[in-house]
Amino acid sequence: MAGAKNRPLSPHLTIWKPGPAMVVSILHRISGDGLALLGLPLLLWWLGALASGPEAYATLLSWVWVGEPGSTAKAITSVLGKIALVGLSWAFFEHLLSGLRHFVLDIGAGYELRINAIWAWIVMLGSIVLTAAFWAAVLL
Amino acid sequence: MGEGTSIGKVRGTGSAHSGSHHWLLQRFTAIANLGLVGWLVVTFALLPSFSFVSVHEWIVRPLPGIAIALLIVSTFWHAKLGLQVLIEDYVHEAANKFACIAALNLAIFGGAGFGLFCIIRLALGGA
Numbered sequence: 255m256a257g258a259k260n261r262p263l264s265p266h267l268t269i270w271k272p273g274p275a276m277v278v279s280i281l282h283r284i285s286g287d288g289l290a291l292l293g294l295p296l297l298l299w300w301l302g303a304l305a306s307g308p309e310a311y312a313t314l315l316s317w318v319w320v321g322e323p324g325s326t327a328k329a330i331t332s333v334l335g336k337i338a339l340v341g342l343s344w345a346f347f348e349h350l351l352s353g354l355r356h357f358v359l360d361i362g363a364g365y366e367l368r369i370n371a372i373w374a375w376i377v378m379l380g381s382i383v384l385t386a387a388f389w390a391a392v393l394l
Numbered sequence: 395m396g397e398g399t400s401i402g403k404v405r406g407t408g409s410a411h412s413g414s415h416h417w418l419l420q421r422f423t424a425i426a427n428l429g430l431v432g433w434l435v436v437t438f439a440l441l442p443s444f445s446f447v448s449v450h451e452w453i454v455r456p457l458p459g460i461a462i463a464l465l466i467v468s469t470f471w472h473a474k475l476g477l478q479v480l481i482e483d484y485v486h487e488a489a490n491k492f493a494c495i496a497a498l499n500l501a502i503f504g505g506a507g508f509g510l511f512c513i514i515r516l517a518l519g520g521a
Contacts, residue, residue, distance in 0.1 A: 255512075286473075286476050289473070289477065291477075294470065294473055297466075298508055301508075301509050301512040301516075302508065302512050305516050305521045307446075307521055311446040311450075312446070328475075346431065350432070353428070354428075360421070388439055390438075391439035392438060392439055
């Protein structure tokens with residue numbers, strides 16, 4: 255198409271003043287892609303280990319959570335594994351709440367500036383509260 | 395496509411007639427994920443422990459098996475739709491975009507197939 259390369263581009267990230275709606279939108283993409291790229295492989299590893307028997311399951315636990323005496327590699331990955339699992343649980347709650355926000359926006363509601371900002375904040379704070387509640391339920 | 399008038403230049407370059415289907419599927423699978431992954435997270439919180447015996451005893455039962463199988467389908471489907479948008483947004487060169495989306499489809503079907511095989515094996519007492 256003639257002149258297509260010279261058309262004006264729509265303004266991108268750099269010209270906007272950051273606001274809660276923008277942050278939630280970016281977090282929705284980060285959390286969703288994190289769940290897809292890290293969460294789903296971990297889910298498959300977990301199912302594969304369960305289907306392979308107690309030894310494979312013990313291997314998974316030692317890499318991702320408990321470590322193993324004398325293994326520096328597993329000492330490192332077990333810390334990373336804990337960070338990844340806490341991060342994934344946060345990503346799930348963030349993506350869930352942000353997704354529910356999308357459903358509301360889909361029906362055309364919640365675009366008034368103040369209401370929109372309030373719900374964006376509720377998504378961000380709510381995901382942290384739910385993550386904390388989840389780990390309290392698991393560990394306590 | 396026309397060469398001359400303004401309207402001639404844009405005629406025929408409109409809707410791809412497939413976007414709304416993608417959009418709707420993303421919502422449908424999101425609703426399924428809400429229920430199924432929500433159930434899995436609550437189950438994780440309620441499991442007595444994450445030992446092999448405790449998790450295995452739970453997952454070989456019929457209802458958890460069916461729910462996990464459905465969860466694999468809905469989460470991998472939803473992830474495919476989401477990652478496809480990621481690729482379309484950030485990979486601009488047509489051939490690279492095609493290669494990425496092709497690889498994504500292979501990974502999604504491969505991953506979901508592996509997950510379903512695992513849960514069927516567990517449910518039928520193979521492990």
